[in-house]
Amino acid sequence: MANPLEIIKKKRAEAINSIMSKGYLSKKRVYVGMATCEIAAGSKDVMDVFKSAIANGLTDVYLSQKGCAGRCNLEPTVEVIEEGKIPVKYCKVNKDMAKDIIEYHIKKGEVIKDWIIK
């Protein structure tokens, strides 16, 4: 019988594999804040925009929710992470901004600097 540490090692490897298989290694990873506070600020709408974009054929993006990072006055927040680059953190995102983020940042690679948390 394997000891607990060995079991957990295996579980961790399985977990990482499962995340990878969902497309974690995609070019861009998008995280939308989904805690009570962020949902109250409107992050559900933003999440829906990203979800429907992926349903409508946006590829090579890994979409995930996340908890509250603690920036109450700037919520909802959206992070776009690319391997090897400084993660881009957008604040006070609404539906229309989310569409622009998809159009400019995710499709064309142009970071929208005005909306970044300083």
Add this chain to the structure above:
Amino acid sequence: MIRYVITLCDGPSCMQKKSKELQEIIEKQLDNLGVRQKVQINLSGCLGMCAKGPVMVINPGYTIYGNISEKDVPEIIESHIVKKKPLAKFIVDQDHLFNRFYRVFGDVNFFGKQMRIVLRNCGIIDPENINDYLSVRGYEALAKVLTDMSPKDIIAEIKKSGLRGRGGAGFPTGFKWELAASEESLEKYIICNADEGDPGAFMDRSTIEGDPHTVIEGMIIGAYAVGAKKGIIYIRAEYPLAIKRLEKAINDARQHKFLGDDILGTKFCFDIEIRLGAGAFVCGEETALIHSIEGSRGMPRPRPPFPSVSGLFDKPTVINNVETLANIPVIILDGAKWFSSIGTEKSKGTKVFALAGKINNTGLVEVPMGTTLRQIIYDIGGGIPNNKKFKAVQTGGPSGGCLPEIYLDTKIDYESLLAAGSIMGSGGMIVIDEDSCMVNIARFFLEFTQNESCGKCTPCREGTKRMFEILTRITQGKGKEGDIEKLERLGNMIKKSSLCGLGQSAPNPVLSTIKNFREEYIEHINYKKCRAGQCQGLFNFEINEKCIGCGVCKKVCPNQAIFASPKSKYQIIQDKCIKCGLCFKVCKFNAINKILKEVNLWKRN
């Protein structure tokens, strides 16, 4: 375009080892190599790697360089940033649990100055996916204790770490566990207190919503240490999303064999149940909480016997706060020695604060103990908006006190805040600027505790009510001489004679504002003046000559206190005015003045 962010640790230990001087050398080298535009340099708070200082982190990639000296810097910069090859010989290869958020948030000032242990995964991982938690070494601490630590070892480790209860009172966690572990009983319980009731505090909700598994893991380790077979998470029903995520997390953990019978193939059995609180503030007090879980009315009882001897259903019970439990996995994996190197002599580790009130960056911050109030409010919080003057900071919610400017350099830990006349509490921090009236604030907090008093003991039930009446009278401009002394006498009496923590701390906001802002009370009582213009009985609205007679104010007035005689400006009937301020808000022509009353009693005589 910034491609790299260099974060230099500016904690006290690294600063001694010249981290500030390194910054200049780095900048010089960046200029020499012509890559200055690509790199942003940040100074951070303590990164918790004091033994390896000075420490420098380069993102993206989260490469940590330790023990660097002036002459190493050019080599590192050239190799990492120009040749894009991290320089292996200075890299600190430690898979620490904390500060992972640096990979994502390291370049933002608000985050860069913090040190995150409890909130380490909040805002980084998907809270509803156990795989996300497993991939960041989740449940490894549990596996470690089940593999090669006995319950005694765990308790010794937690004691060594110096971790103290984060619920407010600061009782040493290891000692609490030891007391419960030494009781001989077939049944024992561990309870997680997530009944967060302080107005303005929401760190427990955020922790559970952002990273529920870490609380569960902490609880399982605690249960193993004290020998409990059953755990209960007591959470307020007002947190539906947190409850939903906890339920999902518990089910996922059961499927992975972290909960239930024979955990991870060992003989250890433990399971967790969620109980919802109906939102009474007093149920955060441990004996009232136990009564509430048992199905009785949530009322405290005298201690001893303490819950660790006779708690839930008269069995030995450990009650820990959410934040306390979230610290446990980190202490087990990164070690008590490392944990106890953070913080002050008597308070170890970090503390989460919920910043609110008149401050630019509201939100959750986690800082090492020993950080000063000034650093939190100005460096992380970004100062007071609209160039207003800082007046006070209220810590500890309705049980705490208000600290004026002279205490800004107080280092935060349990003892020093207590000495300053406030408490650590659960970590609410409300910043007050010159536009707020201290008497009114004291009244607000007392109104809360007075409403929430369970009514069991007389001092708390009757005393807070009387104090509230006196304060209301003062804010209405009907204060009498001797009121301050009466408040002080009553307050001290309630503190001494109440049964539980609620009553013992309820007068704190009043007593601390009297101590630090006595002159405002005197102004209210003797001169009927409220310098902030907040107390409704102490100012009038009047319409001045700028009035053009548009009549908007008349329309919004809920009490028909505004009238106009033909061909003249509008007027306010003072006897009818209820001081709601609606007319003041809607007037576009600045035609309404708010006039503070000031009666000079000496002149009148």
